[in-house]
Amino acid sequence: MPAKAELYRTAARVLGTLDKSGWILRYRYGDRRLLEDVVLPALDRDDEVASVLLIGCAWYTRHYPDLLPGTDVTTMEIDPAKAAFGGAQHIVANMADIVEHVAPESLDAIVCNGVLGWGLDQPEAVESAFAGAVACLKPGGLFLLGWNDISPRNACPPDTIAALSHLEAVDIPGLQTHSLIALERNQHCYQAWRKPLTA
Ligand SMILES: C[S@@+](CC[C@H](N)C(=O)[O-])C[C@H]1O[C@@H](n2cnc3c(N)ncnc32)[C@H](O)[C@@H]1O
Numbered sequence: 001m002p003a004k005a006e007l008y009r010t011a012a013r014v015l016g017t018l019d020k021s022g023w024i025l026r027y028r029y030g031d032r033r034l035l036e037d038v039v040l041p042a043l044d045r046d047d048e049v050a051s052v053l054l055i056g057c058a059w060y061t062r063h064y065p066d067l068l069p070g071t072d073v074t075t076m077e078i079d080p081a082k083a084a085f086g087g088a089q090h091i092v093a094n095m096a097d098i099v100e101h102v103a104p105e106s107l108d109a110i111v112c113n114g115v116l117g118w119g120l121d122q123p124e125a126v127e128s129a130f131a132g133a134v135a136c137l138k139p140g141g142l143f144l145l146g147w148n149d150i151s152p153r154n155a156c157p158p159d160t161i162a163a164l165s166h167l168e169a170v171d172i173p174g175l176q177t178h179s180l181i182a183l184e185r186n187q188h189c190y191q192a193w194r195k196p197l198t199a
Contacts, residue, residue: 005081011059012084019063027060031146031182031190034175035113039144039190040067042174049108049142055095056115057085076101078119096125098132105138113146113190117153126156130163137195143167149187158191167193 018025026032043049050072054064057077065073065087075086078094093101095115110133120129133143145158158164169178172192179191 002081005084008059008081008084012062015059015062019066024063025060026063029183031186031188032060034180034182035146035190036064036067038174039172040064040111043109043111043142043144044068044070046173048140051107052109052111053102053107053136054087055110055112056118057082057090059085061085074102094125095120095129096132098129099135102132102136104135105141107136107141108138109142109144110137111144111146113144114148116145116147116156116158118148121155123156126161127163130161134163134166134195139195139197141195142170142173143193143195144172145189145191145193146182147189147191149181149189154187164193166196168196170194 015025026036043052044067052068052071052073054061054073054075057075062085065075073087074089074091076091076093076095076098077083077086078092080092083090083092091101095112112133116126120126137143147158148154149157170192171178172180172190179189182188182190
């Protein structure tokens with residue numbers, strides 16, 4: 001096994017042991033708190049949401065599937081080594097190829113936080129990823145985007161992404177706003193859209 005994958009597996013094992021003891025190591029920043037304490041639990045409480053795809057995995061997102069206990073959660077991550085931080089159902093894939101891995105109109109929600117501008121950078125790849133995500137959402141499905149409106153992460157801001165222009169702006173789960181800057185320091189924004197019920 002490559003050294004990085006081994007390192008991540010070890011980290012995931014140690015963190016998993018700590019998690020089970022109730023000592024969950026996680027970021028304390030406001031943007032993370034909001035996502036973990038408000039947005040994901042609200043998504044889980046939504047009776048309309050039975051299946052969620054979380055894109056992008058890291059040591060600090062390993063417990064995210066546990067924040068959605070009433071939901072069928074799948075994770076997706078381009079780096080095979082980071083599968084160690086994914087959920088029980090995990091897909092190693094580039095989001096730009098999402099339609100090759102996820103059935104059309106099969107998901108109630110997709111959470112894509114910290115991927116746009118963090119590896120998903122090229123405009124063609126961004127369009128492919130987001131158009132694919134929309135294709136994988138059921139009509140009425142939710143697309144939650146977290147992105148940083150700060151250089152160099154904001155080279156492809158959401159209002160330039162054609163695939164998102166077909167969606168309806170809706171409130172972020174648990175909040176009464178479509179768009180929010182969750183952390184000023186890095187201009188971390190959350191925005192939510194819904195796939196229209198009729199095409
Ligand atoms: C900054 S981390 C964000 C992790 C997590 N989603 C979060 O809430 O913070 C970015 C992750 O997205 C992954 N990533 C970048 N481009 C990707 C792509 N095109 N498809 C899938 N994962 C990608 C990276 O490998 C990295 O693990």
